[in-house]
Amino acid sequence: MTRKQRRLSLIAAAGAVLAVAAVLILVALQDQIVFFQSPSDVAEKHIAPGQRIRLGGLVKEGSVVRGEGTTVSFAVTDTEHDVAVRYTGVLPDLFREGQGVVTEGVMTPEGTFRADSVLAKHDENYMPKEVAEALKEKGVWQGKETN
Numbered sequence: 081m082t083r084k085q086r087r088l089s090l091i092a093a094a095g096a097v098l099a100v101a102a103v104l105i106l107v108a109l110q111d112q113i114v115f116f117q118s119p120s121d122v123a124e125k126h127i128a129p130g131q132r133i134r135l136g137g138l139v140k141e142g143s144v145v146r147g148e149g150t151t152v153s154f155a156v157t158d159t160e161h162d163v164a165v166r167y168t169g170v171l172p173d174l175f176r177e178g179q180g181v182v183t184e185g186v187m188t189p190e191g192t193f194r195a196d197s198v199l200a201k202h203d204e205n206y207m208p209k210e211v212a213e214a215l216k217e218k219g220v221w222q223g224k225e226t227n
Contacts, residue, residue: 114184118214119161129189135163136182136211144177156181158218164192172200180211
């Protein structure tokens with residue numbers, strides 16, 4: 081084997097090791113990656129039941145209904161589409177109707193979103209980046225530019 085052939089085989093072996101490592105990393109992250117979706121995205125993409133997503137938008141006015149214990153039902157809207165959300169747990173102190181919210185959970189076969197975490201904005205000048213971008217795309221953004 082010539083020196084050039086040894087060098088090429090070493091480079092090929094290193095490339096194969098890197099490719100295997102990249103595949104293993106992607107497979108390991110596949111279950112951990114959660115994409116942000118707006119209510120319009122949920123309506124258009126027909127998110128499969130059980131698929132984990134982050135749903136963001138505004139809490140629809142008049143939609144908050146407190147159930148037994150700490151169960152709360154509300155709707156997340158981007159003013160074009162609404163998604164019904166059911167959450168059991170303690171809501172953040174700043175959770176209110178008409179405010180930005182990001183929830184994480186899964187769609188149920190009935191078409192509601194079962195959230196296991198709810199994040200609300202922390203002051204009146206802040207909107208989660210994904211929510212602000214989704215609202216800007218829909219043309220309903222009324223806040224200041226955030227960068």
